[in-house]
Amino acid sequence: MSGTRPPNHTDDHTNAFRNALGTFATGIVIVTASHPAGGPVGLTANSFSSVSLAPPLVLFCVAHTSTTWPSIRAAGRFCVNVLADGQEELSRRFTVRGEDRFRGVHWRPAPSGAPILPGVASWIDCRIETLHEAGDHTIVVGKVCDLAVDDKSAAPLLYYRSSYASLTVR
Numbered sequence: 001m002s003g004t005r006p007p008n009h010t011d012d013h014t015n016a017f018r019n020a021l022g023t024f025a026t027g028i029v030i031v032t033a034s035h036p037a038g039g040p041v042g043l044t045a046n047s048f049s050s051v052s053l054a055p056p057l058v059l060f061c062v063a064h065t066s067t068t069w070p071s072i073r074a075a076g077r078f079c080v081n082v083l084a085d086g087q088e089e090l091s092r093r094f095t096v097r098g099e100d101r102f103r104g105v106h107w108r109p110a111p112s113g114a115p116i117l118p119g120v121a122s123w124i125d126c127r128i129e130t131l132h133e134a135g136d137h138t139i140v141v142g143k144v145c146d147l148a149v150d151d152k153s154a155a156p157l158l159y160y161r162s163s164y165a166s167l168t169v170r
Contacts, residue, residue: 018162025160028083030094030120031060033075034113040102041071042115044094046159047137048080056144058124061137067097069138073128078142079114080124084154087119088164091157111146121154123147 032042047061058080062069072078083091094101107115110125117123126142133139158165 025158025165028087028091028157028159028164029060030081030083030091030117031062031072031078032081032107032115032117033072033078034109034115035071035075038071040107040115041068041075042081042094042101042117043068043072044091051141057129057141058126058144059139059141061134061139064136064138073131075112075114077112077114077125077127077145078140079110079112079116080126080142081115081117081120082122082124083157084119084121084151085157085166087157090117090119091164116150119151121151121156122149 026046027048028044028046029048030042030044031048032040035041043062043066045060045062049059051057051059060080062072090105093099093105102115105115105117107117110116110123112125112127114125124142124144125146126144128140129143130141131138132141155167158167
């Protein structure tokens with residue numbers, strides 16, 4: 001097949017891989033949990049997908065270097081908050097290390113107790129079903145326990161070519 005080469009770990013190939021994947025637009029979510037000892041935690045992810053309708057399963061991927069993932073894993077449950085257009089600032093807030101990401105954010109609890117963030121297009125409350133190690137990430141598969149569409153008219157917040165983007169409906 002023309003244009004394909006075996007992957008290796010040089011910086012040039014890593015950048016080429018990142019650039020190629022950047023042409024695939026993704027939605028952005030904030031995965032939250034209520035840690036038994038530490039309160040609410042959350043992280044921004046654009047590696048989120050549905051897996052199965054029966055049973056209802058979703059997945060997100062988290063880097064092994066994440067300092068938030070151990071708390072979400074310990075909680076055993078999480079809520080996926082699907083961000084709407086205009087929530088870029090909230091998305092960025094949940095990527096900053098070492099700060100109280102929930103300061104000033106007026107959230108409400110999902111049935112699991114995990115935070116549902118204000119203004120999201122929808123939320124999906126899950127329990128951790130399985131974990132799969134994959135390279136430098138963990139694939140987290142969650143069984144959907146509850147969900148709701150909070151704003152049926154909300155356009156999604158997207159990520160495309162390493163930047164936030166908006167959807168233009170034709």
